[in-house]
Every structure is written in C-alpha cells, then in structure tokens.
Amino acid sequence: MLHGSSLKEGKKKVKKSRKVIIDTDPGIDDAIAIAAALFDERLDIKLFTTVAGNVSVDKVTKNLLKLLAFWDKEVPVAIGSDRPLLREAINASDIHGSTGMDGYEFPESKYELLTKNHAVIEMYKVLMESKEKTTIVGIGPLTNIALLLRMYPECVERVEELIIMGGSLARGNYGVLSEFNIAADPEAAKIVFESKMPLTVVGLDVGEKALVLPEERATLQKMNKTGDMIDHLFSAYRGGSLDTGLKMYDGCAIAYLLDPEMFEVRESYVTVETQGLLTAGATLFDLDGYLGKEINCRVCVDIDEKQFRRWFLEAIRKCD
Ligand code: RIB
Ligand code: CA
Numbered sequence: 340m341l342h343g344s345s346l347k348e349g350k351k352k353v354k355k356s357r358k359v360i361i362d363t364d365p366g367i368d369d370a371i372a373i374a375a376a377l378f379d380e381r382l383d384i385k386l387f388t389t390v391a392g393n394v395s396v397d398k399v400t401k402n403l404l405k406l407l408a409f410w411d412k413e414v415p416v417a418i419g420s421d422r423p424l425l426r427e428a429i430n431a432s433d434i435h436g437s438t439g440m441d442g443y444e445f446p447e448s449k450y451e452l453l454t455k456n457h458a459v460i461e462m463y464k465v466l467m468e469s470k471e472k473t474t475i476v477g478i479g480p481l482t483n484i485a486l487l488l489r490m491y492p493e494c495v496e497r498v499e500e501l502i503i504m505g506g507s508l509a510r511g512n513y514g515v516l517s518e519f520n521i522a523a524d525p526e527a528a529k530i531v532f533e534s535k536m537p538l539t540v541v542g543l544d545v546g547e548k549a550l551v552l553p554e555e556r557a558t559l560q561k562m563n564k565t566g567d568m569i570d571h572l573f574s575a576y577r578g579g580s581l582d583t584g585l586k587m588y589d590g591c592a593i594a595y596l597l598d599p600e601m602f603e604v605r606e607s608y609v610t611v612e613t614q615g616l617l618t619a620g621a622t623l624f625d626l627d628g629y630l631g632k633e634i635n636c637r638v639c640v641d642i643d644e645k646q647f648r649r650w651f652l653e654a655i656r657k658c659d
Pocket of ligand 2: 363365368369392
C-alpha cells in the first residue's frame with residue numbers, strides 16, 4: 340500500500356474556480372455533497388444533471404430543485420435517464436425515504452432552473468463550449484455518463500477528471516459484493532471503466548469510514564440553517580446509524596475533489612461483473628495486477644477519518 344507517494348501523487352492542487360458538472364440522484368448523502376460543492380469558492384459548478392437511482396428521476400430532480408431553492412442558488416439542472424441502460428430500475432428508498440430526501444419540509448423548488456435539453460446533451464455542451472477542461476463528479480448510477488460516452492466519445496479529451504462515488508474493493512452495500520450506484524447500472528459502469536477517461540473511484544472502502552458521529556450532529560444543530568436542515572434529513576437517513584455514525588458516501592467524492600490529501604490513493608485496473616447471476620455489479624480492483632491489464636483508474640483505499648469529520652463541519656459551516 341503506497342502511503343506518502345500515493346498521498347503526494349494523490350495530492351492535487353485544486354485550481355481556483357475548477358469547472359465542475361455534478362451528476363446526482365439526491366438522496367440525502369447527495370445533499371451533503373451538493374452543499375459542500377456549492378459553497379466552496381474553489382469550484383465553479385456549471386451544471387447539475389439528474390439520474391434515476393435512489394428514487395425515480397422525477398423525484399431526485401424535484402429534490403435537487405428544492406435544495407437549490409433552499410440555498411437560492413442559480414445553477415442549471417438537466418434531467419437525465421429515468422432508467423438504467425438495460426436493466427429494470429432499482430431504488431434505495433429504504434435508505435433515503437419514499438421521497439428520496441425525507442426528514443425536512445422544503446418550502447419550494449426552483450423549476451425555472453430546468454434546461455430544455457436532456458442531461459447528456461447539456462453535459463456535452465458544457466464540455467465542448469468550455470475553454471478549460473471540466474471535472475465531472477458522478478454520485479449516482481453511471482447511466483448518463485455512459486450515454487455521454489456512447490453519443491459523444493470525442494468529449495473524453497474535454498474531461499479533466501471523472502470522480503465517481505461507487506464500487507468497493509470488497510463487500511457491497513446493495514448486494515453481497517455490489518455497491519448501489521454500480522449495482523443499479525453495471526453495463527453503464529463497464530462503459531465508463533473502459534472509456535479511458537481520467538477516472539478516480541471513491542468507493543465504499545472510504546465511504547464506510549466517512550462518518551458523521553453524534554458529536555458532529557450536535558454541532559450541526561446549532562450551526563446554521565443548512566446544519567439544521569441536514570440534521571433533519573439525518574433523522575430519516577438509514578445509511579449507517581445515528582449512534583455509530585452516518586455514512587457520507589457522496590460527501591467523500593467532493594472531499595476528494597477539494598482535499599484529496601485526506602485520502603490514500605492507489606492506481607489500479609478496475610472492471611465490473613455484468614454477467615453474474617449473483618455477482619452482477621461487483622467491482623474488481625486488480626491492485627496487484629493479476630489480470631495483466633492496463634491501469635484505468637485511481638482508487639481511494641483509505642481515508643483520514645478525523646480529517647473527514649473536520650472537513651465535513653467546515654464545509655457545512657460555509658453554507659450560509
Ligand atoms: O452506495 C452509496 C451510493 O448509492 C450513494 O451515491 C447514495 O446516494 C446512493 O446513490
Ligand atoms: Ca447518490
């Protein structure tokens with residue numbers, strides 16, 4: 340396991356106003372990631388795109404528009420795929436509630452932010468019209484990103500980095516060996532993994548350790564209106580436990596984007612099982628090169644848990 344060098348190698352200077360597209364399925368842990376990204380002055384979020392995942396694409400889109408109204412933020416929102424490429428949609432309403440973001444009554448939604456084009460078209464426009472390369476952060480199933488790659492393969496060179504929350508070096512959180520975002524659309528993940536996009540994977544191995552403990556919740560409750568809202572969402576969130584810690588899976592993807600030094604990163608070949616009756620959606624990170632394939636990703640294998648908790652509170656404190 341590389342430590343210092345991987346940290347140095349993982350240590351990336353985040354440029355001021357880094358152009359970002361966030362593909363998301365809010366989702367309570369998505370909401371935390373979105374908050375952290377929206378209020379960090381180092382990021383210039385050009386577009387949000389929504390994808391069916393935690394709940395239907397209509398519901399996740401409504402949730403995103405509620406969040407943008409809550410913070411009075413004007414970022415375009417493009418609705419994406421309402422189902423996986425081939426499979427029937429699954430959902431995680433058992434984790435996020437039937438609305439996908441239970442626990443807090445949001446007064447309104449900013450429907451005027453909706454674009455007229457599909458998410459894939461809007462992603463393509465941002466990537467090709469921007470002078471600088473754009474970072475894509477995928478914190479839901481990879482259906483939209485796979486379609487982008489199939490429809491517009493030329494956009495790969497316009498992507499600075501694709502950071503995804505997904506996969507696992509070992510066990511799953513949806514199936515025995517499959518993490519939810521990958522399990523939802525394994526075929527999409529395969530297209531992404533084979534795309535040669537500069538890919539960083541932030542999986543369960545760090546997400547399971549990126550915890551909000553009771554002491555952080557107590558701080559949230561007294562912090563600001565975002566802290567109060569998130570604390571209400573946490574009362575409905577079943578990703579972990581209120582006592583031993585709530586898992587900030589998607590928050591890790593933004594934490595990596597902004598402060599990568601809190602992660603230990605390894606280079607690896609990654610692929611995904613799409614044929615297995617019992618193992619579809621399982622990700623295989625060939626850290627030791629058994630398969631003899633070319634490296635196609637960087638994967639976060641560990642996290643400084645205390646630093647994450649500090650980062651989380653600082654990120655929410657900025658949301659004023
Ligand atoms: O496995 C965790 C992932 O699945 C997160 O993105 C969560 O929001 C769900 O989409
Ligand atoms: Ca998500």
